[in-house]
Amino acid sequence: MTAAAANPAELAIDVTGITKRFGQKTVVNAIDLQVRRGEIYGFLGPNGSGKTTFIRMLCGLLTPDGGQGTCLGFDVLKQQAEIKRQVGYMTQKFSYYEDLSLRENLDFIARIYDVPDRATAVQRSLDRLGLANRSTQLAGQLSGGWKQRLALAACLIHSPKLLLLDEPTAGVDPKARREFWEEIHQLAADGLTVLITTHYMDEAERCHRLAYLAYGNLLARGTLPEVLAGAQLTTWVVAGPGLRELAAALKKLDGVEQVVAFGTTLHVSGRDPQKIEAAIAAVRDPRHEWKQIRSGLEDVFISLMDTAKDNFA
Amino acid sequence: MPRFTFHRLWAIVLKEFIQMKRDRVTFAMMVGIPLMQLMLFGFAINSDPKHLPAAVRAADQGPFARTLVAALRNSDYFTLTREAPTEAEADRLLKLGDVQFVINIPEDFSRQLLRGERPTVLIEADATDPAATGPALSAVRAIASTVLSRDLTGPNARLRGADGPVDFQVHAHYNPENITQYNVVPGLMGVVLTMTMVVITALAITRERERGTMENLLATPVRPFEVMVGKILPYIVVGYIQVSLILLAARFIFGVPMVGNLALVYAVALLFIACNLAMGITFSSLAQNQLQAVQMAFFFFLPSILLSGFMFPFRGMPEWAQWVGSCLPNTHFLRIVRGILLKGNGLAEIAPELWPLALFLIIAMTIGVKRYRQTLD
Numbered sequence: 001m002t003a004a005a006a007n008p009a010e011l012a013i014d015v016t017g018i019t020k021r022f023g024q025k026t027v028v029n030a031i032d033l034q035v036r037r038g039e040i041y042g043f044l045g046p047n048g049s050g051k052t053t054f055i056r057m058l059c060g061l062l063t064p065d066g067g068q069g070t071c072l073g074f075d076v077l078k079q080q081a082e083i084k085r086q087v088g089y090m091t092q093k094f095s096y097y098e099d100l101s102l103r104e105n106l107d108f109i110a111r112i113y114d115v116p117d118r119a120t121a122v123q124r125s126l127d128r129l130g131l132a133n134r135s136t137q138l139a140g141q142l143s144g145g146w147k148q149r150l151a152l153a154a155c156l157i158h159s160p161k162l163l164l165l166d167e168p169t170a171g172v173d174p175k176a177r178r179e180f181w182e183e184i185h186q187l188a189a190d191g192l193t194v195l196i197t198t199h200y201m202d203e204a205e206r207c208h209r210l211a212y213l214a215y216g217n218l219l220a221r222g223t224l225p226e227v228l229a230g231a232q233l234t235t236w237v238v239a240g241p242g243l244r245e246l247a248a249a250l251k252k253l254d255g256v257e258q259v260v261a262f263g264t265t266l267h268v269s270g271r272d273p274q275k276i277e278a279a280i281a282a283v284r285d286p287r288h289e290w291k292q293i294r295s296g297l298e299d300v301f302i303s304l305m306d307t308a309k310d311n312f313a
Numbered sequence: 314m315p316r317f318t319f320h321r322l323w324a325i326v327l328k329e330f331i332q333m334k335r336d337r338v339t340f341a342m343m344v345g346i347p348l349m350q351l352m353l354f355g356f357a358i359n360s361d362p363k364h365l366p367a368a369v370r371a372a373d374q375g376p377f378a379r380t381l382v383a384a385l386r387n388s389d390y391f392t393l394t395r396e397a398p399t400e401a402e403a404d405r406l407l408k409l410g411d412v413q414f415v416i417n418i419p420e421d422f423s424r425q426l427l428r429g430e431r432p433t434v435l436i437e438a439d440a441t442d443p444a445a446t447g448p449a450l451s452a453v454r455a456i457a458s459t460v461l462s463r464d465l466t467g468p469n470a471r472l473r474g475a476d477g478p479v480d481f482q483v484h485a486h487y488n489p490e491n492i493t494q495y496n497v498v499p500g501l502m503g504v505v506l507t508m509t510m511v512v513i514t515a516l517a518i519t520r521e522r523e524r525g526t527m528e529n530l531l532a533t534p535v536r537p538f539e540v541m542v543g544k545i546l547p548y549i550v551v552g553y554i555q556v557s558l559i560l561l562a563a564r565f566i567f568g569v570p571m572v573g574n575l576a577l578v579y580a581v582a583l584l585f586i587a588c589n590l591a592m593g594i595t596f597s598s599l600a601q602n603q604l605q606a607v608q609m610a611f612f613f614f615l616p617s618i619l620l621s622g623f624m625f626p627f628r629g630m631p632e633w634a635q636w637v638g639s640c641l642p643n644t645h646f647l648r649i650v651r652g653i654l655l656k657g658n659g660l661a662e663i664a665p666e667l668w669p670l671a672l673f674l675i676i677a678m679t680i681g682v683k684r685y686r687q688t689l690d
Contacts, residue, residue: 059532084534095529112533 012037012162012193013058015069015076020053020062027053029216030067035195035209037161040188042207043197046305050216051197052092055164058195059089072161085113088155092166094147098140102131102150105139106157113158121157129153129183145176152183163187165196169203181206201297212301214308224297231300234276235269237262240288253279258302269299338601342608349612353619353634361448362629367414368395368406375423377461381434381479384460385416390449407439407486408656409665410648413446413628414438426461427469431480440485441655442496445626454481487655495570498563499654500623503646505555506582507589507617510548514593515606517544518685523602537685541678545590552586553579563654573653577660581649584670588642591677598684617643645669 013035020028028050035041043051056062058071060080068075074082096105106125110118126132129149134142139150148168155163165184169177181203188194188208196207204210204224211221220227238246243266247259250268255275260267270276280290333340367385371378386393395412403415417435419425425432436453438446458477465478488495518540521527530540556579563569592613600606618624620638627638638644645666652658652666 061528061531081534084532087532089529089532091525091528091532093525093528095525095527097526098524109533112535 010036011070012039013041013069013071013195015058015067015071017067018054018057018064018069018076019066020050020057021065027216028057028064031213031216031218033211033218033221035193037193038188038191039209040184040194040196040207042204042210043195043213044199044204044210044301045197045213049213051213052166054213055089055166055195055197058083059087059164060084061089085158086161087164088158088160088162089164090151090155090166090168092170094139094151096139096147096151096154099138101136101138102126102142103135105150106154109154110157115158125153125157144171145173148172148176148180152180156187161193163192163194163196165194167197167199169198169200177203201301204297212304214305217308219304219308220300228295228297228300231295231303232271233269233295233300233303234271234273235267235293235295235299236276236280236290237265237267237293238288238290239265240285242285242287246283246285246288249283250279253282255279257306258299260299260302267293267296267299269295269303271303336602336605338605339608342605342612346608346612346615349615353616357620357630357634357637358625359629359631362445362626363389364392365390365413365445365449365628366394366411367391367416368403368412369393369416369418370396370398370400370403371418372420373418373422377423377426377464378418380460380464381418381422381457384456385453388452388456390452390456403437407437408652408658409662410439410652412439414449426478431478433480433482435482435484437484437486440488440491441651442622442626443488443491443493444496445628446485447491450483457481494567495655496651497623498559498567498569499650500647502556502559502582502650503585503621503643504618504623505559506552506586506646507643508614509555510552510586510589511593511596511613512607512610513548513551514544514590515596515600515610516603518594518597519600519603519606537682541591541594541681541685544594545587548590549583549586552582552590556582556586569654571654572657573655574659577663578650578653581646581653581663581667581670584667584674585642585646588670588674588677591674591681592642595677595681595684598681617641620644622647639669640673642670642673 011034013033015034016032017030018028018033019026019030031050031054033054043054045051053062057064058076060076060083063080064077068077070076071083072086076083097108100108103122103126106122107118110121115121123132126135129152131146131149131153134146139147142150152165152168163184169180172180177200184194184196185206196203198204207224209221209223210227212219212227220230222230240246243261243264247261247266250256250259250266255270255272256268256279257270258267260269268276268280270279284290369382369385371382382393385391391414395406403417406412407415415437417437419432419434422432422434434457436450438450440446454477457479461478485491518527521530560571560575560578564571593610596606596609596613600609616637620630620634621627621641621643622638623643627635627644630638649658649663649666652663656662
């Protein structure tokens with residue numbers, strides 16, 4: 001079953017043809033996206049691919065130049081005020097008040113959203129994220145990981161139905177990242193819909209569904225196996241001596257689309273299995289050990305990006 | 314210890330120039346502020362004010378009286394705008410600030426003059442600003458002796474006398490001792506409020522944008538009007554503290570007389586503070602960064618100090634400068650505060666200065682709310 005065929009009431013985000021232009025440049029080009037309620041939807045793509053712009057349009061910070069659709073059942077073009085009330089948006093850059101304490105920041109946000117029983121809500125939010133004993137510390141004095149936890153706590157305080165997270169884990173250490181993802185999965189299990197952008201492949205693999213965006217275009221979407229299968233990429237791995245020379249030789253051959261070094265091995269990928277086998281045969285050396293592997297998400301994404309660049313160059 | 318090198322120094326110099334070039338507003342201000350100062354100090358400011366509005370109350374229509382009135386009319390110092398028929402009318406004109414002087418020519422001026430009795434001409438002056446009245450008052454004696462001496466020919470020539478043919482009595486209203494502080498200290502209230510209120514609020518929204526907290530605020534349901542007023546209210550309190558401090562200092566340190574109703578000063582101060590805050594918020598929504606916001610505030614502050622009548626007599630400025638000054642809230646607030654404190658003006662007398670303040674507030678607030686972008690578009 002595809003997302004488009006799902007019951008509309010089950011869709012937290014349902015938009016078609018969303019477009020945004022800045023001057024002559026089309027930053028987001030006719031994107032269709034359906035996200036089910038309670039789903040963690042990963043949004044991937046190179047820097048400047050339009051992810052942030054797209055998220056800003058969903059939460060009413062930017063007005064789309066084209067397209068239509070709903071977010072939590074509200075019209076993204078007309079009912080921005082209603083959407084803002086039920087969405088939690090975590091910006092890429094820390095955007096709470098550094099000269100306010102943790103509690104003051106949370107209290108401010110809770111007042112803006114008119115959260116009922118505010119004092120309890122703030123305390124619960126501090127407790128749940130393990131910030132209770134730091135509540136009087138100024139937000140500006142926090143380390144990156146703690147700032148991220150504060151930002152998450154703040155955008156959850158009004159119990160939103162949709163969470164939009166723009167690169168929430170950039171610059172956060174692996175342990176904090178893992179804890180963050182556990183929290184996200186817990187929230188999704190409780191029914192919250194999460195749209196998250198990331199550059200980390202391991203994080204992409206933790207999403208229920210993915211979309212890959214490059215140069216404003218949506219190039220692939222679906223579950224992880226769907227995205228991998230959809231790319232129809234063949235990848236070989238080679239180990240042995242003289243890999244640098246081998247990589248240079250391979251890059252010149254027809255059918256070899258990417259040659260990427262992974263530690264002491266090379267990943268060689270292409271979309272045409274025959275051509276790539278022919279290429280390998282041409283550089284075959286008994287000292288090298290060749291093996292076909294399942295293409296990884298990163299191989300797929302780099303391939304998608306290169307294809308997109310060809311189309312838009 | 315690394316040695317000084319020119320290429321490193323040059324790298325910094327080049328980088329500074331590139332950054333200067335990128336920040337267009339700052340660059341414009343670097344050119345704009347000196348130009349503005351040049352215009353203000355070079356053309357607008359005149360410490361020897363001319364064409365001061367005056368009313369004449371001539372009880373005598375004789376030839377000498379008419380000569381004197383004509384001479385005053387022809388002089389640069391006075392513009393005879395009114396005929397004041399009664400004493401009460403003359404008082405009212407002075408109190409409203411419509412005229413700076415009322416010149417009273419007594420009933421039998423010409424006859425007394427011919428008899429050599431040195432008739433007394435009473436000049437009532439609005440002396441709240443001693444700088445504005447001083448030069449004109451010294452000019453009046455000279456003008457009178459010159460023209461009357463010309464008329465007093467033949468046998469009457471003896472009437473010219475050593476002290477001049479006419480005795481001038483000056484009655485300096487509101488500030489009889491010509492104490493500059495009486496004028497400056499109440500005026501300072503407007504200047505201090507303009508400076509702090511505009512600068513503080515000019516930074517208010519720009520700071521949010523610069524620190525990235527604006528994006529967050531925009532993503533919440535908060536309305537532009539709520540943000541604006543929410544940012545203005547706390548500073549109204551600050552403004553009132555400043556007003557109180559200045560009033561206390563005026564009373565107990567400078568001994569400024571307080572003839573009028575202080576409650577009225579506080580009430581009008583609210584309107585004036587709101588004007589400045591709205592202006593600051595508007596700058597704030599126009600500026601890209603905090604430096605630009607401060608520069609814009611300064612750009613507003615400079616004419617507010619120089620063209621408002623605070624530092625230099627308002628009526629001494631050329632018409633265009635008076636016109637610019639009339640657009641500034643400080644000009645009207647100064648007149649109101651001086652009027653209330655020194656002249657004991659009430660609501661009726663200050664009304665003509667109130668509506669420009671209200672108009673300014675509405676315009677500044679509208680621009681501010683319009684310019685405050687609810688989205689990032």
